[in-house]
Amino acid sequence: MADGQDGRESADMGSTLRDLQHWTGVIGRAQQMMLEHAAEAAAMTGGKTQEPIGALVSEMPGPALPGSATLPLPDPAAIARAQSEFWAESLNLWQGFLAKGQDAANSAFAIAADKDKRFSAPQWREHPLFDLIRQTYLMIADHLMKGVEELEDVDRRQKEQIRFATKTFVEAMSPANFAATNPLVLEKMFETRGENLLRGLEYMLADLRRGQLTQGDRTAFELGVNIATTPGKVIHETPLYQLIQYEPMTDKVLDVPLLIFPPWINRFYILDLKPENSFIRWAVEQGLTVFVLSWKSADETMAETTMEDYVLRGQAEAIDLVRDLLDVPAVHTIGYCVAGTTLAMTLAWLAATGQAAKVASATFFTAQVDFTEAGDLSLFVTDEQLKLIEKLSANTGYLDGRYMAATFNLLRGRDLIWNYVVNNYLLGQDYVPFDLLHWNSDVTNLPAKWHRAYLEDFYRGNRLVEAGALNIAGTPIDLGRVETPAYVEAGREDHIAPPESVWKLTQHLKGPIRFVLAGSGHIAGVINPPAKNRYQYWTNPGTFSSLEDFIAGAVETKGSWWPDWRNWIGERSGGTVEATGARIPGGGKLPPLEEAPGSYVRSR
Structure with missing residues (x-):
């Protein structure tokens, strides 16, 4: 009996020893990984005067709180x-x-x-x-x-x-x-004998090296292969942008072409993800001749780029290029997010210089011109943040896109930060392939001088809605002179451009306006193909002074708002023409330079 008990005790001790050896090994491997990372980081930064982006982003002060001396005592x-x-x-x-x-x-x-x-x-x-x-x-x-x-x-x-x-x-x-304190993590630790934490540590250290949080499988998508695949060609290139023209998919196309201005703080292919959710492909299939600007990710050569460049040498120049190429008097335009803000300025400049007829219509995707209700993003426009931008760009003249990515992630920290900390760092789960998250992580550098002016003039000063407060090449800007027909889309749950802020476009532009409130937010509210039959949108043909009044009498329509926009733009497009000659990329006076999506979207 004693011998049997001794045997069990010996077996138990052996098991305990093996467990102890295993967990000691896990801890040792974790320590080794962190030591190697520290050595690597020291080697990378040794002798450099500029701090790595990861360290600087980690110092982001966020929205500055008022000093304790200025806070009143609570009741x-x-x-x-x-x-x-x-x-x-x-x-x-x-x-x-x-x-x-x-x-x-x-x-x-x-x-x-x-x-x-x-x-x-x-x-x-x-x-x-x-x-x-x-x-x-x-x-x-x-x-x-x-x-x-x-x-x-x-x-x-x-x-x-x-x-x-x-x-x-x-x-x-x-x-x-x-x-x-997370039972799922504790279960996974015992199930995998700590391997989940080692895998998560690998993910975390890899992100520290990149200075950016990973949100999806970085190897799952390749531009031009399974994302941004709509057929087209780059037909013009400047130091600021590439102009892409897409192959027609119908025998006849609307006479008035469509020129899309995506935000320069992101890659343009948010509008050309997978074929089934690509707005660009859908627009081409609807019989539109589609052009898109692919903005260059900023580098040292763009240190002096300003607002005038994006208006005159960006949007206004592209409008003339497309008009001249197709020999048409006007184009339809779309401005997404910050490019919509700039589009409003371009329209005001065209109106002031007697050229308003060059634009048949303007569509605004979640764009703002009045920043009095700009949401949580405005809380980051503080003296501390502006100083940090100067620090980040002091040696280069541009702001590393990872800084903006960290800022946007912080606006929705629960979904865009902590969700990945738990799933990938703690549970050690593999990243999932998701085209939208791939795009979200594909950051774009910004000209620091222009970015700071944007924050100060718009978010802080709200100068765009003050007639004459801003000027382009000496021409005062007044949104009250813009009479171009406009289609304004806002996202009901948008945390970047809140619907209350987007609504204000209707109060400053003077032309006929159709306002549409879409379900979901800044991205999903825009990228909502009809085939998926998701979300909804609200319309109200009346005239209202507030978003609340608009909503009170609005009619809800299930599904995507894209067909509504297509009907609206079709009414302002005249007839149709054969999809031949210059309607085909390379068929006109601008020879193709390379296949879409081009090289600018691939530059880092």
Whole structure:
């Protein structure tokens, strides 16, 4: 009997020793990986005067909070009320768990936790400890956010800054983001014997080397092969952009061509992802002669690039190129996001110089001209951020696109940062192939001088809506002179260009305007092909002074707004012509330079 017991004890000790050796090995491998990364980083930065982008981005101060000396003291009664509510809810929560979960499962925070996708896995509910952790977290988070609202005698911008900073902190401190308080991570650790953490560490160190968070499989897509594949050719190139013309897919095309201006802060192929969700391909299939500008990612040669360059040597020049190539009096235009802001300036300049007839219509995708309600992005336009931009671009004259990527990710930190920290760094899961995330990670450098002026003149000064406050080549800009028919699309859930801000376009432009409120946000609200039958959009033919009034009487239509836009633009396109001659890339006076999507979109 004793011999058998001794044998079991010996076996147990052997198993324990093997486990100890295994986990010691895991820790050793992790330490070795971090030491190698540190040595590599030291070798890369040794002797350089400029800090690596990863280090600088990590120092991003975010929305600056007002100094403590400027913050008014909260109302003592409000503090007492908040404390009373907090302790009452804490007591109720603990009583529920002490009563074996009878009340805890039905608490307001349990219901909220069940709806929160961070805590949707059954493991968060099945184990009382983790159920308590998630509900306690949500209770504390709720009271922190309520505390911001209790602040009195704080101006609107200060309160928005405090609210955003508090929300960012609350999201970062979620128990789902830490291995020791996430039951899914603990399960995976025992299931894989720590391999998930080693794999996640590899992912994290790789991202540190790049100075950028990975959000999808970087090897899954190749430009011109399975993304940005609409047939076309580059027919013109300047130091600022390449002009792409696409092959017609119909025998006849609308007489008035379409010229698209994508945002220069991103790659143009957001409008030409996979064939099934490509707006460009769809527009070509609808019988439009489509041209697109592919902006150059900034380098040292663009250090002095300014607003005038994007208006005159970008948009206005391209309008004339297409008109001359096809021998047509006017073109349809689309401006997406910041390119829509610049399109409004181009239209104002054309109007002021007697050239407004060159543009038959202007479509604005989630674009802003009035920045009084520009959303959380405006909170980043602080003295600290402007100084950081100077620091980042001091030696090059351009702003590394990874800085802007980090800023946009921070606006939706729960989805665009912490989701990947948990899934990839902690759980060690492989990255999934997703065309939209591939594009989102494909950053573009910005001319620092122009980017700073954009932030100061528009987000800070709101000078574009002040007649004559800005000028192009000495010509004052006045949006009130723009009478070009306009189609304005806003995303109901847009966090970059909020619909309330996009709506203001209708108050500043003076021509006939069709405003459409699309379901979803800044990207999915725009990239919504009809075949998928997703989301919805709202229209209202009346005249309104506010977005609220528009919504109150709006008609909802299921599916994509693209067909609505096609009908609208078709009514302003005259007849059709044969898709021959100059309607085919290379068939006119501009010979093809290379195949679409071109070389500028590939430059880094």
